[in-house]
Amino acid sequence: MNPFELLKNAQAIKEQMARMQERLPEIRATGNAGAGMVTITLNGTFTVVDVTIEEEAAEDLETLRLLLQSAFNDASAKLQRKLQDEGLKAASMMGQP
DSSP states (O other), X not given: OOHHHHHHHHHHHHHHHHHHHHHGGGOEEEEEETTTXXXXXXXXXXXXXXXXXXXXXXXXXXXXXXXXXXXXXXXXXXXXXXXXXXXXXXXXXXXXX
């Protein structure tokens, strides 16, 4: 491959990555646990942006702790998939596999 094409492609990748970094705070994923008794929403930087806890979930602290863990892990897994999908979309738009 032509070295100038490689440089051009590298620049396009760098620009795409910068755009993706800017979008991270806008990307959201919500996880839940206990049939929706606890929900946690994360943004693309894995920052918690919202937590909802039903009153009955707060009655037992050990159960609440487990529900919070489960909801966070659910949101985290969903966000990882979403970010991977976004990355794959970005790569395909640049003609990458």
